[in-house]
Amino acid sequence: MLPEDFLLFLKSLMGTALFASNFVFWDAVSYFNPIAEEQPLLHTWSLAVEEQFYIFFPFIFIFFSGRRVAIKTAVLLIFATSLALAEFLSRSYPSFNFYMLPSRAWELMVGSLISLYNLDKFRLRSNSVASPAALIGLVMVVMAVFLYDSGTPFPGVYAILPVAGAALVICFSSGNNLVGRLLSTRKLVAVGLVSYSLYLWHQPLLAFAKIRSIDKPSLLFNCLLLLLSLLLAFLSYRFIERPFRDPRGWSAKNVFRFSATSIGLIFVLGLSSWLFDLPDTRHSERVRYLADSTNFNNPDIGRCRGKVLENSCIFGNTSSDFEAVAWGDSHLDQLIPALNVVGIETGLAIRELAYPGCPPIPGAFRTDVVGYSCQHNSDVLEYILTNSKVRVVIMHSYWEWYYDKENALTREGKVQDALRDSIKAMTQAGKRVILIGPVPKMSVDPRIALAKSVKFEQDYEPFVSTDHHLKNTKRSRTLLKSLAYEFGQVAYVSPMSVLCDINKCRATDGFDLLYRDDNHLSVEGGYRLILPLKAEISNNFVGKLGDTVNEDLAD
16 A cells, blocks of 8 residues: 555544444545545444444433433424435535434434334235335335435435335335345345455455555456355354354353454554554555645645635735736646746746635536535636736646536536636637646556555656547547637637547656646646746637547548
8 A cells, every 4th residue: 555545544444443434434535536445444334333423322212211202392493404414414515414323324324213103013904015025125225225326415415216115125024025025035134244355355365455555456356356255244244253153162251351452452453553663664655745735736726725815825026017917727837837937937926726626616516526616717707707817828638627627617508608707708808818728637646656666666657648638538628719719809728638649648757757647737737838828828819729639530
């Protein structure tokens, strides 16, 4: 494991021992982030939530001891509050919402409500009601599996579909109907018996496979890992779970003693490794350098990215009477060191207005994730239009993701129209606009892949084929170039001109790494755009810079 990953692993090891790994992962990584896939103990977050629930839930019964109506009412109120909180947090704090007990409690409380209100008695009633109800429940669970993805706000109202489906199956399935008989078949019961062990084994195996691989493991390899997980799950069930559950072999006192000793040893192992700085001492200086993403960040990322107009940062020739506004998202932020040089050499002040996750399009919003507010774009456009000092506007963002992949929309639905209207307004106000095209997206994170190749002493060149990039960005490149040709005061600068040849778009240039991750340029990569950007500003937009790769391929 690389240093950052190993440090997180040690923290998760300690968190797992304390039933608190959900706190570790909430603070460190989004569940669907590719980084999460290489964490062997990621799956323990859900076990931590369950343990926390089992610790706190009994206090309801203790507090309302003997008062059954009060207990039912309290559980119902907490259930409703937790569900409402989950829906609110899914829009504002999605990571906390995903990992933490307050927004997860309602899911676990469904089982409590079924028991407290004796809802499972319905399975004993008319099969004409129970059979379709159980089938509907099973269909609801299956629908959630196929309809939901990493962009679905969860848990919130979307979680009602699988949770309510599971509740219907619990309440209405029995040996008298199809669903009950299906779930009682020998093969499915066998899978159920080993399911807990399978859950424990699958993530470490998949994670370590990804850790050891430079490229993504193949589908066949992952299928073989699944078969290995099943084998290990059976062995765990046969030789660990069953003996521990047998009171003739292990008394409750011995189980608790063994568990407490194991938990203590795991915690001490993680803590001592962390205190003795084991993550760094295991790797060469080159590996540590590549593994640390901060070495490739814009050094002013924390000070300037995401700042409102009043607090925005000025680069370039800061004493200049003329200003260029650098408007975009985190992709634009990575170009700030290069734009600083451009500003100094062309005599322009460069004002950074970069907002992570937001395309520089007024009225645009993200459709793939929640929690992003891009309302500031309207303020940026107004500032550009009304400030006479602003002579140049440089726009750049993750065009491929927002436009080619259709992950951004406006309320009217057409991002291209909103972008065109903004550019038209800026050019009519006498502003010059430079549109920086899409950066080629790599199939893997080049920084991590190179760190692994050095660690494992393997030759590796991270690149993506030029044809692949041209295909994946056809819509955005066509849009941006058409705007450059439509308006006389607009230029298009293509990162392809400095990153690609006819065959490959490379992530390295000799010893220099040009990417911070699979889609952001590093500072060094951004420097490659200094000459074409200077040319556009210095030439007063005479001529258009298109893709220097064969234009026929671009269309």
